[in-house]
Amino acid sequence: MSDFLFRYRYYLARRTTQILLLGTYFLANLYGWSIVSGNLSSSVVFGFIPLSEPFATLQMFFAGAVISADILLGILVVLFFYGIIGGRFFCSWVCPVNIVTETAAAIRRKLKLQDKTNALPFSRNIRYWFIALALILSFVFSLAAFEMISPIGIAHRGIIFGFGFGWFSLVAIFLFDLFSQKYGWCGHICPLGGFNALIGKYSLIKVTHDATKCVHSLKCFLVCPEVEILELVGKKSHIISAKECIKCARCIEVCDSGAFKVSIVTLAKQLKEGA
Numbered sequence: 001m002s003d004f005l006f007r008y009r010y011y012l013a014r015r016t017t018q019i020l021l022l023g024t025y026f027l028a029n030l031y032g033w034s035i036v037s038g039n040l041s042s043s044v045v046f047g048f049i050p051l052s053e054p055f056a057t058l059q060m061f062f063a064g065a066v067i068s069a070d071i072l073l074g075i076l077v078v079l080f081f082y083g084i085i086g087g088r089f090f091c092s093w094v095c096p097v098n099i100v101t102e103t104a105a106a107i108r109r110k111l112k113l114q115d116k117t118n119a120l121p122f123s124r125n126i127r128y129w130f131i132a133l134a135l136i137l138s139f140v141f142s143l144a145a146f147e148m149i150s151p152i153g154i155a156h157r158g159i160i161f162g163f164g165f166g167w168f169s170l171v172a173i174f175l176f177d178l179f180s181q182k183y184g185w186c187g188h189i190c191p192l193g194g195f196n197a198l199i200g201k202y203s204l205i206k207v208t209h210d211a212t213k214c215v216h217s218l219k220c221f222l223v224c225p226e227v228e229i230l231e232l233v234g235k236k237s238h239i240i241s242a243k244e245c246i247k248c249a250r251c252i253e254v255c256d257s258g259a260f261k262v263s264i265v266t267l268a269k270q271l272k273e274g275a
């Protein structure tokens with residue numbers, strides 16, 4: 001049991017955080033608690049700390065909305081967490097869709113589907129084009145375009161207010177990831193994940209790899225949702241500096257030789273290593 005808890009320590013901590021956060025939103029809405037109100041795009045914590053998701057706000061701006069001082073302050077708070085502290089950690093520690101896509105990936109591994117069913121291999125950079133597309137559509141139609149269809153918002157609203165037809169988009173992502181493309185949604189398409197990657201590139205928390213401990217089992221390649229970022233693993237000790245790392249720590253958990261760890265890496269050191 002203790003082996004299991006240790007092996008999945010980050011996984012369990014992430015799921016607990018995701019479920020606790022969703023539960024807090026749910027209960028706060030049900031009982032009118034001021035601990036947190038709003039949604040994952042725009043919240044107020046303890047009645048006075050604003051949190052505004054930068055990509056959603058940028059879409060609103062392109063749609064012609066006036067951005068209030070509260071929202072700007074909320075963006076600064078979120079930029080601090082994403083840009084300076086943890087990078088793309090929202091994806092693996094907060095986003096409810098991550099539970100769906102990691103489940104699909106785990107089933108793919110169990111059924112050994114990963115190499116057989118990359119039916120539609122396409123570039124991971126498509127997500128960055130979708131950022132531009134969402135902003136153009138927001139401008140043209142005067143509405144926050146991605147927010148209208150975002151499965152993240154659908155999942156969050158569904159858990160708090162009930163799903164209705166919202167289940168369909170999550171089931172579609174699950175089936176797409178399971179049968180068509182490993183981490184198809186989160187690793188290729190989702191513009192929010194791409195946007196957070198851009199703003200979190202030089203965040204302080206990084207995973208680092210010690211090549212002297214690496215036994216080349218390649219287990220990390222099986223579980224990493226952004227597997228291309230491991231290209232130097234086993235070849236040299238380095239910071240996993242790629243902006244796409246979601247800080248899920250699966251590489252740390254599956255590596256029997258302890259070749260990965262979480263580190264605080266200063267901007268100066270990242271630039272020196274050519275990150």
Ligand code: SF4
Nearest residue numbers: 091095097186190193
């Ligand atoms: S890539 Fe998008 S859907 Fe996936 S975990 Fe990140 S924000 Fe959520």
Ligand code: SF4
Nearest residue numbers: 224245246248249251
């Ligand atoms: S490098 Fe490690 S922490 Fe980063 S995404 Fe891959 S498995 Fe997760």
